[in-house]
Amino acid sequence: VGGEESSVEMRYEDENIWLTQKMMAVLYDVSVSAINQHLKRIFDDGELIESSVIKKYLITAADGKNYNTNHYNLQAIIAVGFKVNNDRAVQFRKWAGQIVKDYTIQGWTMDVERLKKGTLFTDEYFDRQLENIREIRLSERKFYQKVTDLYATAFDYDKDSKTTRLFFQTVQNKMHYATHRHTAAELIVERADAS
Structure with a gap:
């Protein structure tokens, strides 16, 4: 020090x-x-x-x-x-x-x-970080579920309509982008392994 x-x-x-x-x-x-x-x-x-x-x-x-x-x-x-x-x-x-x-x-x-x-890190440190990441991901899922539940309670909700599908795609992409700065499609392309 x-x-x-x-x-x-x-x-x-x-x-x-x-x-x-x-x-x-x-x-x-x-x-x-x-x-x-x-x-x-x-x-x-x-x-x-x-x-x-x-x-x-x-x-x-x-x-x-x-x-x-x-x-x-x-x-x-x-x-x-x-x-x-x-x-x-x-x-x-x-x-x-x-x-x-x-x-x-x-x-x-x-x-x-x-x-x-990698200095001054113990297994406990990494275990805590993994637990923090899990909690964040769980809260994101809960938030996404609440948004979709709210939309589903709308009086004009039609699960098969093009508007509904577009809404859920947009919300999902915004959640993905907020989490890791990529849309769902960008994430698939980035993680695809052509080998």
Whole structure:
């Protein structure tokens, strides 16, 4: 984590990132006491519950001895990033703000580079993503079914008419296009295997 001149070796466990106060100080280019003060204020204000964001890990210090040291999870790391006031923290807030903007406007955000590299992903992560995709597809089917049910209740509904067939084709194509930017016919052509 961090730039080349101030990189920090993070701990990744339980689908979370963990840093000590010293590591956060390097990451945000401030003193350990500043990190400590920010964390104290975060906990005192009730922004985070201390016991839910801290985990003890055994680390070997420069003196060769092992110490049980508090590590703070990503929630705490992010909260500290919004308290620190320097160029590094401003850079972090711009990055975080872009992610929030993407999520708010698009309804999702994606780290394309990390997906390409395949780093920091567990089987649980991919299982959750597949479950999310299944839920989205199920909701699309339900929406399409509601549209067709509404149309079928119209007083002049004739299931065999050309207008009805055209309506359902149009709705289906719009659903396909909204989902994957192709009409049903385009999708068939794109996925056809001539071999």
